Amino acid sequence: MKGRISFSIKNKHIGFKLDLERNVTIITGDSGTGKTKLVNMVRQYSEEGRASGITLKCNRPCIVLDGNNWDLILERTKGSIVFVDESTKFLNEYNFAKAIIHTDNYYVLVTREPLPQIAYSIDAIKQIIKNDRKPRIEKIYDKLTIKDITAAKYDLIIVEDSKSGFQFFSKAAEGLKTKCESANGKSNILSVLEESNEERILVIADAAALGAEIQRLSRYKAISGKNIDFFLPESFEWLILKSAIFDGNERVRGILKSPADHIESGKYFSWEIFFTYLLVEESRNKEKLKYPKGKGKLPSGYLTEKNMDSIMNAMKRK
Amino acid sequence: MLRIYFGNLPDEIYNTGMFYENQYDKNWVMDDFAREVIRDIDDSEVVSPDVIKNDIFGSFASTELSAGVKTLLLIRNMPNKVFNISNCGDNCAKYLLRLAEDRDIKVTLHHAMDFGNDFSVKVINDRRRKIVSDPVEFLMLADRYLKGEPIDEG
Numbered sequence: 001m002k003g004r005i006s007f008s009i010k011n012k013h014i015g016f017k018l019d020l021e022r023n024v025t026i027i028t029g030d031s032g033t034g035k036t037k038l039v040n041m042v043r044q045y046s047e048e049g050r051a052s053g054i055t056l057k058c059n060r061p062c063i064v065l066d067g068n069n070w071d072l073i074l075e076r077t078k079g080s081i082v083f084v085d086e087s088t089k090f091l092n093e094y095n096f097a098k099a100i101i102h103t104d105n106y107y108v109l110v111t112r113e114p115l116p117q118i119a120y121s122i123d124a125i126k127q128i129i130k131n132d133r134k135p136r137i138e139k140i141y142d143k144l145t146i147k148d149i150t151a152a153k154y155d156l157i158i159v160e161d162s163k164s165g166f167q168f169f170s171k172a173a174e175g176l177k178t179k180c181e182s183a184n185g186k187s188n189i190l191s192v193l194e195e196s197n198e199e200r201i202l203v204i205a206d207a208a209a210l211g212a213e214i215q216r217l218s219r220y221k222a223i224s225g226k227n228i229d230f231f232l233p234e235s236f237e238w239l240i241l242k243s244a245i246f247d248g249n250e251r252v253r254g255i256l257k258s259p260a261d262h263i264e265s266g267k268y269f270s271w272e273i274f275f276t277y278l279l280v281e282e283s284r285n286k287e288k289l290k291y292p293k294g295k296g297k298l299p300s301g302y303l304t305e306k307n308m309d310s311i312m313n314a315m316k317r318k
Numbered sequence: 319m320l321r322i323y324f325g326n327l328p329d330e331i332y333n334t335g336m337f338y339e340n341q342y343d344k345n346w347v348m349d350d351f352a353r354e355v356i357r358d359i360d361d362s363e364v365v366s367p368d369v370i371k372n373d374i375f376g377s378f379a380s381t382e383l384s385a386g387v388k389t390l391l392l393i394r395n396m397p398n399k400v401f402n403i404s405n406c407g408d409n410c411a412k413y414l415l416r417l418a419e420d421r422d423i424k425v426t427l428h429h430a431m432d433f434g435n436d437f438s439v440k441v442i443n444d445r446r447r448k449i450v451s452d453p454v455e456f457l458m459l460a461d462r463y464l465k466g467e468p469i470d471e472g
Contacts, residue, residue, distance in 0.1 A: 030407035031386025087333040116466030
């Protein structure tokens with residue numbers, strides 16, 4: 001399943017609108033905003049259709065997944081929007097995370113739990129803002145990232161990655177005369193931040209799969225007293241593709257313009273995996289830029305002054 | 319004091335909404351605490367036992383309250399049970415602390431709740447009994463007990 005999907009649901013009293021473009025969307029936030037109301041309306045419509053008194057507009061079937069036979073129901077569900085409410089016991093289980101990978105559905109998960117077993121984007125985390133009969137559903141972290149890592153001076157750069165991304169940013173840090181270290185995985189970023197004594201810190205991580213960590217990281221930024229910035233491109237490979245290095249590549253430009261229209265959710269659970277595939281494909285015949293599938297060693301072509309500059313400035317491009 | 323266990327416990331009531339629907343007493347909404355949380359969190363007024371009212375939905379039963387409010391009412395009226403407070407948003411945090419002011423209440427938590435900057439709770443994982451009052455220390459404990467890695471797509 002791919003593409004941007006518009007969903008709206010309303011009854012006599014209240015209505016919700018939601019745009020979906022990734023296979024996992026998280027709805028979280030305060031109590032009393034209507035999250036369970038939204039899921040219950042989807043449930044009632046899926047059971048009784050228009051006879052429920054609810055109007056649902058979506059070009060895909062919408063269901064609520066619950067109960068002990070959820071795995072059997074999921075096996076038979078394709079091309080659908082699948083809602084799961086908070087308090088559904090299987091939501092935080094590894095079996096559920098395993099079951100939804102490579103399925104042809106979009107999932108809307110209502111929860112405050114981080115769900116580290118599921119790779120989802122910070123861009124897909126939303127909250128309901130109360131607004132009388134027309135509550136709004138908004139992204140929570142869409143203004144968190146900085147776009148220019150050279151605009152400020154940092155004492156330390158922490159890179160989530162330990163492979164090609166780290167090789168790139170440690171070279172960039174040399175030029176900025178800043179210390180750079182790898183967190184060896186996104187789940188370690190917070191503890192590396194807490195252990196560091198530096199005052200001004202830049203964290204570089206892939207937004208595409210940082211969903212489970214971002215609430216704790218942004219809370220730490222708010223309460224730790226340290227001066228922390230986040231540089232969160234979709235992924236390191238996305239940043240390369242977005243740079244001037246691929247300016248002449250129409251396929252890449254077209255995909256970056258509207259990734260949701262090109263990324264098949266059943267094949268690529270995370271956009272991070274898709275952009276790695278795309279970079280490997282599109283750099284295959286480029287001397288010194290042939291990107292390794294396993295991301296092991298960054299080809300030297302990406303470390304020239306000109307290309308480093310292009311990559312570091314890619315987030316600023318429209 | 320609030321005694322918090324990060325993660326699942328065998329005796330926890332995970333789905334507090336379902337438990338509420340099957341165990342609630344219609345008079346639970348009538349005391350001052352219930353009226354206050356229902357007004358603050360669900361923007362609604364208590365009319366009479368099990369009758370709540372607001373401008374959007376008109377009159378409704380207490381089974382239609384938010385999961386956060388239901389969890390608070392359960393903790394207030396059944397303090398010996400272990401409820402999952404991840405059904406509560408951050409806007410419930412001050413009420414959780416108030417409920418635990420003069421008695422110990424054991425709960426499970428599955429996310430890093432924001433209790434603000436002025437609080438004291440106990441984190442009881444790994445048989446710890448230390449009182450935590452520092453928000454950064456609390457966040458680091460949440461991180462320690464809640465973190466994990468995504469399933470490999472391959």
